[in-house]
Amino acid sequence: MHLTLDQVSAFVRLPLRSLRHEYPNHIMHVLNDAQDAQTPRALHPVFYGCYDWHSAVHGYWLLARCARLYPALPQQDEIAQMFDDHFTAANMQQELAYFQTPGRVSFERPYGWAWIMALAQELETWQHPKAKAWLAMMEPLVAEIRSRVFGYFAKLGYAIRVGTHYNSAFALKLILDFARHRNDAELDSAIVTASCRYFMGDSNYSAHYEPGGDEFLSAALTEALLMADVLEADVFVDWFAQYLPKLADIDRLMNPAEVSDHSDPKIAHLNGLNLSRAWCMKRIARRLPENDPAAATLTAAARRHIEAGLPHVVSGEYAGEHWLATFAMLAMETVN
Known part of the structure; x- marks a missing residue:
């Protein structure tokens, strides 16, 4: 696509x-005075x-x-x-x-x-x-x-794992990209250290409860995307196998979220969730061996999520139109 x-x-x-x-x-906005x-x-x-x-x-x-x-x-x-x-x-x-x-x-x-x-x-x-x-x-x-x-x-002693703006893994991922683009070794090291401290020990992640009703990020997939960049390739493959060992069976993660009201500014976040999930799924799949069943599962799921989310980017509803195109661009990108 x-x-x-x-x-x-x-x-x-x-x-x-x-x-x-x-x-x-x-x-x-914090007001300090009139x-x-x-x-x-x-x-x-x-x-x-x-x-x-x-x-x-x-x-x-x-x-x-x-x-x-x-x-x-x-x-x-x-x-x-x-x-x-x-x-x-x-x-x-x-x-x-x-x-x-x-x-x-x-x-x-x-x-x-x-x-x-x-x-x-x-x-x-x-x-x-x-x-x-x-x-x-x-x-x-x-x-x-x-x-x-x-x-x-x-x-920050504990990672924030919600699927909204406070999510730690999403921010760490974008900041790590910036650090590596600039060859900023100090920032790179700080992000890798924090990421490993928060997420290295995760296994059998409970993604069956995703999504929350107003989330635009998948806590499970955003974390995996971050760790795909933090860890060496072979280490990531082993980590991911322990992290989401029965990926294909997690229906609520592998299938698009249903959006009941595209004009509601919070519920419409789920359109973004479908697109941000696709971005994560496509990139994680690229980090896995071609013969890994999880790669095919993620690729197929990414397509379903794009098909669900893309039609609602240009919709006439400002609740979505003020931000969704960013996540559509991420979902549809072909660059690494």
Whole structure:
């Protein structure tokens, strides 16, 4: 299953609209005094759209990634203009200042942190003539978040295994990708150490209870995806066999979630779950030997999940359209 240029163009239209769409807006905001009662755009001059801060961050990620992978995309100029309009030194300084204000140590931790690093990685990879300048504007924010990662995972005694924004494995995976892209050995080591501390001893994982009613990540599969990158290939194969030993029998994990209301902002998370599961399944399957039955099981399940989730990305429902295209892109990607 491959994306057509028309599908990618439809995906891109969503953040091109939503990133300038300030309302409705769900803010996670600590007010220290009356002066902090401001509009989303006043608080976040870059990441004010797409309903919430983290969705705005990965909305920009989607634009950069699609522009990089699909040079014939008709919205190339619109994408560049979006970055030009928002990725300025003054705007990024205000985003950084928000993080450095007292009382906001946990703001967007760890999901938004991870997507900031993924966005930086994407801008560094994109060969657009202005991409390096846009990246330079956000480097102080990247450095701030990088510094926070060390302290957070050092003191987080137990992994957070929910299928929502607080999931530890998802953030660790994106941050590890960033660390390895930059050859950041210190960050790489910290992420590998934390991942092994949390997950190396897991076996017979109880995935039969997935999904929760508002989850967009699979705790089981996101952890396995992370460990596929953390462990050497042969070690991962053994670990995975112990972790999910009867994979094909876990019906609620191998079959798509049913979504009762695509307009409900929480229940619609399950559309994202179907897409993020497919992303995990495809990548985990690539890490297993071709003759491993689990590889075929995951590949077939990924197709079912894509077929269930993809039709709801462009739906007219803002509850999904402000974020789902990011996970559709992950699910459909062919790059390693």
